Amino acid sequence: MKLYGYWRSSCSWRVRAALALKGADYTNVPVHLVKDGGQHRRDEYRAKNPMQQVPFFEFDSPQSLPWGLQLHGLAQSVAIIEYLDELLPAPSLLGSSPVERARVRWLTEMINSGIQPLQNLFVMQELNRVAPEADSKAWSAAFIARGLDALEATVRGEDCAFLAGTKPSMADVCLVPQLYNARRFNLDVSAYPRLSAVEAACLELEAFQVSHPDQQPEAEG
Ligand SMILES: N[C@@H](CCC(=O)N[C@@H](CS)C(=O)NCC(=O)O)C(=O)O
Incomplete structure (x- = not known):
């Protein structure tokens, strides 16, 4: 699993903290939001997340969805954290009821x-x-x-x-x-x-x- 993020981005920190609470291993891929006019605005990154925002969480291998989509990863920190919480249920980050x-x-x-x-x-x-x-x-x-x-x-x-x-x-x-x-x-x-x-x-x-x-x-x- 790879996490594309920026060290000072609050949304990247959310996902880093969730991954750490779950004890999950991942590779950090820095995306500088200021350098070069913002690396999140480059075509290569926009292809992953057209919102041009970090974080982006990339799966080890694409996941198939019922309508045929091959999904390479997820954007939106809350969606990522909820996904991680289902994948790695302990400790729960959402609660039991x-x-x-x-x-x-x-x-x-x-x-x-x-x-x-x-x-x-x-x-x-x-x-x-x-x-x-x-x-x-x-x-x-x-x-x-x-x-x-x-x-x-x-x-x-x-x-x-x-x-x-x-x-x-x-x-x-x-x-x-x-x-x-x-x-x-x-x-x-x-x-x-x-x-x-x-x-x-x-x-x-x-x-x-x-x-x-x-x-x-x-x-x-
Ligand atoms: N709702 C998104 C927001 C992501 C977001 O706003 N990321 C900021 C950094 S915390 C960003 O990439 N900003 C780039 C910009 O404003 O150009 C999430 O939770 O992932």
Whole structure:
């Protein structure tokens, strides 16, 4: 299995953390989002993921789908993590009951669709193009803060080490990279005591440590 990703990409970190929690071996293939105008924009990478985003998870051999498609891999970090969770069920990253899984997906989507897209490089570049006077970093930071405020309010007062229970889930795998990004956007994450406590619990685990951007061989200073 190969993971095409960028060391500092939050969505790549999600999948690295999930793979580490599962104890799965894979080959890391760095795709630089800035160098050469963005290696994710090259034809070779676009053929894998036309969205021109990392991560992309490549199977060892193509998988056949009932309608005849030979699938070489998967894009979209949440789809990848859910696939890994079915392939390697222990430890579960979704939970054991329908309502538990729905709660994990709810919290995951607050980050995945409610926050992360608005801090994306191409979104900020487009904002800079249409409104050169705008402060795109501050613009994105406002959406991150709005989303994290909502997430903190959603889980406030719950007495468990992780976002959804006593074990790390897909929601935690999304939260930790999102808080890392919030700091890159100069947000004070101490405003989110429950999220910060969950982050601290996650970062005590080896899976989150080895998947951390700074620990990637291609990390830049
Ligand atoms: N929903 C996608 C989002 C992927 C995504 O936004 N990736 C970012 C890095 S975290 C990216 O490749 N951005 C490239 C760009 O904005 O040009 C996922 O979860 O995989």
